[in-house]
Amino acid sequence: xxxxxxxxxxSKWQSIWEQRHSFQVEKDPTxxxxxxxxxxxxxxxxxxxxxxxxxxxxxxxxxxxRAQGFNVLHPMGWDAFGLPAENAxxxxxxxxxxxxxxNISTMRNQLKSMGLSYDWSREVATCDKNYYRHEQKxxxxxxxxGLVYQKESWVNWDPKENTVLANEQxxxxxxxxxGADVERRLxxxxxxxxxxxxxxxxxxxxxLDRWPDKVRLMQEKWIGRSEGATIYFKxxxxxxxxxxxxxxxxxxxxxxxxxxxxxxPLALKLSDKxxxxxxxxxxxxxLGTSEASIETAEKLGVFSGVNxxxxxxxxxxxxxxxxxxxxxxxxxxxxxxxxxxxQRDLDFARKYGxxxxxxxxxxxxxxxxxxxxxxxxIEDGVLINSMFLNGLNIDDAKKxxxxxxxxxxxxxxxxxxxxxxxxxxRQRYWGCPxxxxxxxxxxxxxxxxxxxxxELPDDVNFDFPGNPLENHPxxxxxxxxLCKKAALRETDTFDTFFESSWYFARFCSxxxxxxxxxxxADYWLPVDQYIGGIEHAILHLxxxxxxxxxxxxxxxxxxxxxxxxxxTQGMVCxxxxxxxxxxxxxxxxxxxxxxxxxxxxxxxSEKMSKSKKNVVDPETIIDTYGADTARLFMLSDSPPERDxxxxxxxxxxxxxYVNRLWRLVNxxxxxxxxLNDTRPxxxxxxxxxxxxxxxxxxxxxxxxxxxFHFNKAVARIREFTNDLEAFSDVEENANWVRRQSLEAIICxxxxxxxxLGEELWYTLGYKTLLVDTPWPQADPEMLVExxxxxxxxxxxxxxxxxxxxxDCNDKTAEEMALNxxxxxxxxxxxxxxxxxxxxxxxxxxxx
RNA sequence: GCCCCUCUGGCGGAAUUGGUAGACGCGCUGGAUUCAAAAUCCAGUUCUCGCAAGGGAGUGCCAGUUCGAUUCUGGCGGGGGGCACCA
Numbered sequence: 001x002x003x004x005x006x007x008x009x010x011s012k013w014q015s016i017w018e019q020r021h022s023f024q025v026e027k028d029p030t031x032x033x034x035x036x037x038x039x040x041x042x043x044x045x046x047x048x049x050x051x052x053x054x055x056x057x058x059x060x061x062x063x064x065x066r067a068q069g070f071n072v073l074h075p076m077g078w079d080a081f082g083l084p085a086e087n088a089x090x091x092x093x094x095x096x097x098x099x100x101x102x103n104i105s106t107m108r109n110q111l112k113s114m115g116l117s118y119d120w121s122r123e124v125a126t127c128d129k130n131y132y133r134h135e136q137k138x139x140x141x142x143x144x145x146g147l148v149y150q151k152e153s154w155v156n157w158d159p160k161e162n163t164v165l166a167n168e169q170x171x172x173x174x175x176x177x178x179g180a181d182v183e184r185r186l187x188x189x190x191x192x193x194x195x196x197x198x199x200x201x202x203x204x205x206x207x208l209d210r211w212p213d214k215v216r217l218m219q220e221k222w223i224g225r226s227e228g229a230t231i232y233f234k235x236x237x238x239x240x241x242x243x244x245x246x247x248x249x250x251x252x253x254x255x256x257x258x259x260x261x262x263x264x265p266l267a268l269k270l271s272d273k274x275x276x277x278x279x280x281x282x283x284x285x286x287l288g289t290s291e292a293s294i295e296t297a298e299k300l301g302v303f304s305g306v307n308x309x310x311x312x313x314x315x316x317x318x319x320x321x322x323x324x325x326x327x328x329x330x331x332x333x334x335x336x337x338x339x340x341x342x343q344r345d346l347d348f349a350r351k352y353g354x355x356x357x358x359x360x361x362x363x364x365x366x367x368x369x370x371x372x373x374x375x376x377x378i379e380d381g382v383l384i385n386s387m388f389l390n391g392l393n394i395d396d397a398k399k400x401x402x403x404x405x406x407x408x409x410x411x412x413x414x415x416x417x418x419x420x421x422x423x424x425x426r427q428r429y430w431g432c433p434x435x436x437x438x439x440x441x442x443x444x445x446x447x448x449x450x451x452x453x454x455e456l457p458d459d460v461n462f463d464f465p466g467n468p469l470e471n472h473p474x475x476x477x478x479x480x481x482l483c484k485k486a487a488l489r490e491t492d493t494f495d496t497f498f499e500s501s502w503y504f505a506r507f508c509s510x511x512x513x514x515x516x517x518x519x520x521a522d523y524w525l526p527v528d529q530y531i532g533g534i535e536h537a538i539l540h541l542x543x544x545x546x547x548x549x550x551x552x553x554x555x556x557x558x559x560x561x562x563x564x565x566x567x568t569q570g571m572v573c574x575x576x577x578x579x580x581x582x583x584x585x586x587x588x589x590x591x592x593x594x595x596x597x598x599x600x601x602x603x604x605s606e607k608m609s610k611s612k613k614n615v616v617d618p619e620t621i622i623d624t625y626g627a628d629t630a631r632l633f634m635l636s637d638s639p640p641e642r643d644x645x646x647x648x649x650x651x652x653x654x655x656x657y658v659n660r661l662w663r664l665v666n667x668x669x670x671x672x673x674x675l676n677d678t679r680p681x682x683x684x685x686x687x688x689x690x691x692x693x694x695x696x697x698x699x700x701x702x703x704x705x706x707x708f709h710f711n712k713a714v715a716r717i718r719e720f721t722n723d724l725e726a727f728s729d730v731e732e733n734a735n736w737v738r739r740q741s742l743e744a745i746i747c748x749x750x751x752x753x754x755x756l757g758e759e760l761w762y763t764l765g766y767k768t769l770l771v772d773t774p775w776p777q778a779d780p781e782m783l784v785e786x787x788x789x790x791x792x793x794x795x796x797x798x799x800x801x802x803x804x805x806x807d808c809n810d811k812t813a814e815e816m817a818l819n820x821x822x823x824x825x826x827x828x829x830x831x832x833x834x835x836x837x838x839x840x841x842x843x844x845x846x847x
Numbered sequence: 848g849c850c851c852c853u854c855u856g857g858c859g860g861a862a863u864u865g866g867u868a869g870a871c872g873c874g875c876u877g878g879a880u881u882c883a884a885a886a887u888c889c890a891g892u893u894c895u896c897g898c899a900a901g902g903g904a905g906u907g908c909c910a911g912u913u914c915g916a917u918u919c920u921g922g923c924g925g926g927g928g929g930c931a932c933c934a
Contacts, residue, residue: 213852218929221930245933342934353848637871648874650859653872656886657872773891
């Protein structure tokens, strides 16, 4: 018999689906919708195995839901703005737009060769002005609604390239490309007020029960809520006060100093007249924000020359220090130091000779001479040295002190969040222009809506360092929309996370003249199932949740959560190889080395990455084995959320199954060729059992797919295929069971092996498409068991099994169990103390 | 440092609410087919003692709860991840 020709078959069915518009959908209020979305890719050049895995998972869900009768929206597009396009422009002199569109076209073809059930008519690319013009409008609406502001903020500045760098691009305090020492500079940047939604974003996590706990926890920590108090300290010889945030207001009587951030307004004011402070502040801002520099930096402070009064101890004066470890953008940018109960404050106090006053003592201790040595006491205990708080525990002391602070007007209970506002300005070319015009007289003026989009110019020059928009001879020179005088365009572009924060809504009406039609969004949103990598657990997913709320606020959307269900898939890993010289080797190079008896060092399996060369190109795999085989392998062995090891033998195994199924259908198509659906009246016992297995398989696979247990679904189908091959029954009606079984296998495997599925469906004589065939239903009667195999234990150890009728009475079960030869010999002359019968499961004899 | 997850054969992984550990796949061993190979098919495959029937051990380690623990509790260890001057 000939072999399965996957090449011909796969492209045949791909074009039939395309001709018939099988996957194009329209809003249909009479049908239940299901929106399945995979994180859209950055068009970097070619697809990688991570994409193959991601899109296979999504496609199985989409095809499964479609077969179940849902109106399935399954779109695909391109997250097309980003830095690699600019780097390519610099390196290869190709304009970013050309580079990007070439990549999109390559990758679109690659995706199409995978047989994914996308509605390609909804494709969007974020670098398309028909996409980003809506984004500019949304930004202006946000501005109107008070969700946008402009602020000076510190950035990483590469003095050699004259550009701002993202934190990720600063390595050991140096620019990743130039190697120049990165400076901190104050820049005017646009911010989105994500912190307006801090509490809402936190509370909104709780109902997301179809999100992984891990992601919810990560977002919770990122938002970082804490409870405490703001305390006002009166500044000595002034009517002004210093506001300080603390989570330990109970330790107020142990305060021995205050410290403010070098960027605190008070610090800046005081430094005007104090050159020493000026020098210190300048030094602080020179230090990078990178982790390494924070780790190594010494905790330093200088006395500001100003003191504050303690709010309760009238005679007590606390010095204000300017300290390099106090962050301006957390809390109020000022702290009070209680050295006895905070390790960092203790170190600071010892260094500058400040008091250490214990105010919480361990429960069972002689409090009178309790002293703090080199370790701060941070556990719960009893309040001491604290006037009206003495004797209380920490929790009660907190409540009491906050009440009193509020009553006396010297403080208030405060809820604080770690989350910061989202700075969206990027000094880069290949992004969405920020639609603002800067006028000397009128300030920052929004571009009038009728002038949108602000288009990116094509004629830019990458020969100079810095932002090509800034360097463009004419683009930024415009008139102020208000006073009509000469003004300058904003030359910054948006952070590319801006585009990906609302694309799921655009897919609902990708051709609309507005960002999206509200009625479409009302029908399709929220996304029922979102699938992508865990690496977006915080940034992209948090921004999208924020955007949805912001869009709700400006009246665009009626929902606040964009993604009802979330599946975070694991990485695709592969062994790494090195030669004796320590150079990384591609897998095929490693094979060549082995063949020519040269030694290869095999390293552990790691995420596929170009730098370690442990990559397998999906196109090669699809050429060699076909898309179905690649898809099956992606689903087979590992659960989707776990990392997947790519192995050659694994893909071979998937390939074997594809061929085996093809042979099985082609071998048996003649004997089962009648299309008669009527169930024969009598089935032999053998056939009846096979028929039951068939329904158990349908039931099991459906439940597995509902829970995204794709590996288990595959295992179950393979098991049933094994059963079918082993099924030998010469009864006439057995062929009817064979046919039913084959059809079920084809339907169940269809979402995973869509091309082979269609081909075999056709082979069985169907003129309709498998994709238009409803999901098979398990007959509940066939799931009922009449006989159970029950384990028999003695003292918890398995000694045999017995066949019992389902739900038989305990007495019969006991008798049958005790009758087993093996059981009799082991019990021997021992007394039976107890017999535990768990119906249909187990019998345990205790001796 | 703090927080979270994870640990099952040679390997990836299965095991309803605590109830027959190892489904399915890979690999390996033996056999059939072949001049030979590839492909395919059949049998076996947790370790261990045994010709066998059968026995012993076994889900990172140590305890505990229970008639019974991969599953629950406490402690320890390995691996992975998140956060980290956060007041």
